[in-house]
Amino acid sequence: MEKIVSIADGIFYVGVNDRDTHLFENIWPLPKGVSYNSYLIVDDKTALVDTVKVAKAKDYLEKINTALNGRPLDYLIINHMEPDHSGALTQILQVFPGLKIVGNRKTAEFIKSMYDLSADFLEVKDGDELNLGHYRLKFFLTPMVHWPETMMTFETREKILFAGDAFGGFGSLDGGIFDDEVDVNYYEHEIRRYYSNIVGKFGPMVQKALHKLSSLEIKVVCPTHGPVWRTNPSRIISAYDRWSRYEYDEGVVIAYGTMYGNTEKMADFVARMLAEEGLKNIRVMNTSTVHESFIINEIWRFKGVMLGTCTYNNGIYPPMENLIINLAHKGLPNRVFGVFGSYGWSGGGVKGIVDYIHKNKWTLIGEPVEVQFSAKEADYEKLKKLAMAMASAVRH
Numbered sequence: 523m524e525k526i527v528s529i530a531d532g533i534f535y536v537g538v539n540d541r542d543t544h545l546f547e548n549i550w551p552l553p554k555g556v557s558y559n560s561y562l563i564v565d566d567k568t569a570l571v572d573t574v575k576v577a578k579a580k581d582y583l584e585k586i587n588t589a590l591n592g593r594p595l596d597y598l599i600i601n602h603m604e605p606d607h608s609g610a611l612t613q614i615l616q617v618f619p620g621l622k623i624v625g626n627r628k629t630a631e632f633i634k635s636m637y638d639l640s641a642d643f644l645e646v647k648d649g650d651e652l653n654l655g656h657y658r659l660k661f662f663l664t665p666m667v668h669w670p671e672t673m674m675t676f677e678t679r680e681k682i683l684f685a686g687d688a689f690g691g692f693g694s695l696d697g698g699i700f701d702d703e704v705d706v707n708y709y710e711h712e713i714r715r716y717y718s719n720i721v722g723k724f725g726p727m728v729q730k731a732l733h734k735l736s737s738l739e740i741k742v743v744c745p746t747h748g749p750v751w752r753t754n755p756s757r758i759i760s761a762y763d764r765w766s767r768y769e770y771d772e773g774v775v776i777a778y779g780t781m782y783g784n785t786e787k788m789a790d791f792v793a794r795m796l797a798e799e800g801l802k803n804i805r806v807m808n809t810s811t812v813h814e815s816f817i818i819n820e821i822w823r824f825k826g827v828m829l830g831t832c833t834y835n836n837g838i839y840p841p842m843e844n845l846i847i848n849l850a851h852k853g854l855p856n857r858v859f860g861v862f863g864s865y866g867w868s869g870g871g872v873k874g875i876v877d878y879i880h881k882n883k884w885t886l887i888g889e890p891v892e893v894q895f896s897a898k899e900a901d902y903e904k905l906k907k908l909a910m911a912m913a914s915a916v917r918h
């Protein structure tokens with residue numbers, strides 16, 4: 523029997539879990555799965571808020587039909603068009619052909635170009651409202667959190683914010699739906715990984731959205747991924763504020779690319795030097811074995827970034843270059859960088875990283891250290907100096 527979870531009287535969680543997909547957006551690993559959250563309001567009028575990925579449409583429709591209990595669906599509110607949320611749109615329209623889609627002008631454009639379908643459409647602008655009977659919905663346009671058409675829907679009586687991607691994260695909902703039903707610490711890491719890799723590029727737009735919502739008394743945050751925040755919504759709202767301001771803690775991420783261990787040895791030495799300087803938050807991560815999304819997640823948290831590479835085809839070791847390219851996409855400011863690495867017969871790796879640092883206007887700390895094949899005593903002295911410069915930089 524389908525168990526439908528209630529958020530308030532007549533407001534239901536009808537989302538689904540995806541533990542089959544390996545890569546979200548075909549890039550980001552999902553070791554803990556992901557949920558696609560959708561919500562149903564059963565009032566004088568009925569309204570569905572966002573849908574789910576098409577692969578999960580069958581289970582999803584069963585849930586909706588159970589919660590509707592024979593009622594028709596009047597509205598489908600689309601806060602976000604990315605196919606992990608709009609994917610089941612066609613199936614929903616087949617079952618409920620009389621429904622009206624609610625979205626903004628950009629939503630209408632995307633529906634037409636993505637699905638080539640025409641449906642009854644109610645265009646809303648920033649601040650418009652829709653009365654369902656007992657409940658009233660107010661729409662806030664929040665472009666680029668995470669796409670240009672993104673908006674949020676606020677239910678004014680129970681003060682529930684249907685937030686789209688904002689405040690959500692990776693990780694399936696394994697029984698518990700609400701923040702008070704789950705171990706929030708288990709999810710927090712994956713929420714920040716979602717933020718830093720998917721939404722993080724748009725920090726200033728997230729700040730604009732938070733400013734727009736700041737006058738609302740929000741009692742429940744319903745994102746399209748991850749737990750529903752009904753007990754402590756301010757925890758996730760203030761985390762989003764911090765992340766989108768690019769704030770950081772004291773600590774250093776040392777990411778390295780190595781073929782035969784020489785650059786890894788340098789990374790471990792630098793890590794030890796930082797520990798001897800009293801730093802507690804040090805993360806040493808191998809770019810060949812750790813997906814860049816996990817490394818970027820840590821870089822989002824700490825001020826210091828040390829990049830070490832061996833030389834490969836006269837340039838940066840490819841897994842390391844991939845990390846740097848991804849990092850550059852995010853445009854993360856306020857971080858400081860140190861560089862080290864090795865080469866065999868001609869350099870190129872360290873120079874390649876330094877070039878990226880200059881190109882992206884990142885702050886370079888200390889003198890880059892480059893060694894032939896393996897570090898010798900004099901090289902370790904240089905690495906020690908570099909580590910001390912980094913320790914000092916992350917404390918200021």
Ligand code: FEO
Pocket residue numbers: 602604606607668669687746747
């Ligand atoms: Fe969860 Fe931007 O989609």
